Amino acid sequence: MKHIIITALVCMVAGAFAEDTPQEAAPPLVLPTAIFAFQERGAGAKDLGAKSSDILFATLVVSPDMYLVDREELNKTLGEQELNLSGMVTPAQAVQVGQLTGAKVLITGSVIESGRTLYVVAKIIGTETSRVLGASVKGKTSDDLATLVEQLAEKVATTVAEKSDQLVAKVVKMEDRIAALKERLGDAKRPTVIISVQERHVGQATIDPAAETELTMFCKETGFEVIDPQAGNSKQADIIITGEGFSEFAMRRGNLVSVKARLEVKAVDRNTDKILATDRQTAVVVDLTEQIAGKKALQDAAALIAERLLPKLVMK
Numbered sequence: 001m002k003h004i005i006i007t008a009l010v011c012m013v014a015g016a017f018a019e020d021t022p023q024e025a026a027p028p029l030v031l032p033t034a035i036f037a038f039q040e041r042g043a044g045a046k047d048l049g050a051k052s053s054d055i056l057f058a059t060l061v062v063s064p065d066m067y068l069v070d071r072e073e074l075n076k077t078l079g080e081q082e083l084n085l086s087g088m089v090t091p092a093q094a095v096q097v098g099q100l101t102g103a104k105v106l107i108t109g110s111v112i113e114s115g116r117t118l119y120v121v122a123k124i125i126g127t128e129t130s131r132v133l134g135a136s137v138k139g140k141t142s143d144d145l146a147t148l149v150e151q152l153a154e155k156v157a158t159t160v161a162e163k164s165d166q167l168v169a170k171v172v173k174m175e176d177r178i179a180a181l182k183e184r185l186g187d188a189k190r191p192t193v194i195i196s197v198q199e200r201h202v203g204q205a206t207i208d209p210a211a212e213t214e215l216t217m218f219c220k221e222t223g224f225e226v227i228d229p230q231a232g233n234s235k236q237a238d239i240i241i242t243g244e245g246f247s248e249f250a251m252r253r254g255n256l257v258s259v260k261a262r263l264e265v266k267a268v269d270r271n272t273d274k275i276l277a278t279d280r281q282t283a284v285v286v287d288l289t290e291q292i293a294g295k296k297a298l299q300d301a302a303a304l305i306a307e308r309l310l311p312k313l314v315m316k
Contacts, residue, residue, distance in 0.1 A: 031164060032284050034103040035060075036089065038120070042113030044141050052111050052120055052149050059153035077101055089123075091130035098127025102260065102282030105160060105167050116141050120152050124159055126167030133166065135159050174303075178221045181307055185222055188314035191238035193219055194227040197265070197302075201294045202248035210295040211245045211263050214302035222310060239276065239313055241267045245301065247294035250284070257290045261297030265305050267313055277312040279305045 035057050038049040077100050089097075089108045097103055109122040121136040135155035139148050160167070172180075197212035212229075219226050227237050234240060243265035250258040264280040281301040287293035 031105050031160060032103045033105040033107060034097060034101060035107045039110040041110055044113030045111040048111040048145060051145060055146050055149040056153050059150050060157060063157060094125045094127045094130065102284050103127055107156060113141060120148050122152055122156050124156060128169035129167060131166045133159055133163060181310065182222050184311050185314050190224045190314055192225040192227060192236060193239045193241055194229055194232060194234050194237035195241045196229045197243040197245055199245045199298060202246060210298040211302040214299045215306055218306035237270055239267055240270050241265060245298050247297050249290055255288055256286050257293050258284065258286045259290060259293035259297050260284050261294060261301055263298060263301040263305060265309060267309060277309055279309050281305050
């Protein structure tokens with residue numbers, strides 16, 4: 001089975017301009033999208049599942065609003081988790097794929113033969129909302145499969161662009177995220193932590209530790225005492241949080257740059273050397289500069305990890 005990931009780049013640009021003063025473009029909406037082989041139903045649909053997903057990929061990848069992300073990386077990531085996804089993917093699996101790859105949308109589906117009619121059906125699943133949308137085309141079994149799938153690709157692209165608000169969770173303000181995390185932690189005793197994350201941006205110098213700063217901010221804002229990794233002594237900490245993160249250029253379209261980042265974090269009890277928790281996250285960000293996009297992608301990944309990691313560290 002082939003696992004394919006694409007990123008839908010849906011850009012909404014402000015249309016109003018002052019006479020001499022240009023207005024800034026509205027922030028682009030980036031929807032990393034994974035496509036998996038379609039299921040086959042009916043004798044006449046034999047061998048058409050993989051072909052359909054390949055044609056769908058080939059059609060969408062040339063769209064000016066979409067671009068290809070490394071297949072090998074996705075295959076390796078999903079292979080490590082032994083995820084074998086097809087048209088039967090469940091919302092729970094969709095969420096897992098989203099956490100592992102950064103994909104916000106999954107496209108699966110089926111090729112169905114019924115009599116002399118051939119249906120090609122796509123399920124469009126939001127990994128954050130678990131919302132399932134659909135798109136389909138039908139023709140005769142004698143019709144050209146490529147033509148049918150190209151028609152499906154147009155419907156899929158339109159659905160992702162026009163109904164992204166149903167596929168992606170509503171953006172929550174940082175103060176609301178902190179407040180929600182504080183509530184989850186409750187009155188549990190917070191350990192003292194020291195945080196050290198090695199970060200790099202492929203091909204460019206790293207200016208400052210974006211992920212480490214974000215993790216530190218989440219810890220301090222939720223009541224953890226944080227030891228400075230540069231000036232402090234690790235023996236003062238109850239828990240040592242270490243990690244490695246990197247970001248790299250993905251694509252440029254016009255003045256916008258897309259960057260993908262991956263962050264892995266481990267929390268260890270200093271006294272026992274016991275690993276308390278591990279986590280990892282992928283994020284994609286679009287901005288006007290590569291460095292800023294890289295930093296923001298690492299920040300986003302760190303924030304998501306912090307929300308999952310910190311509740312595992314409190315002393316109940």
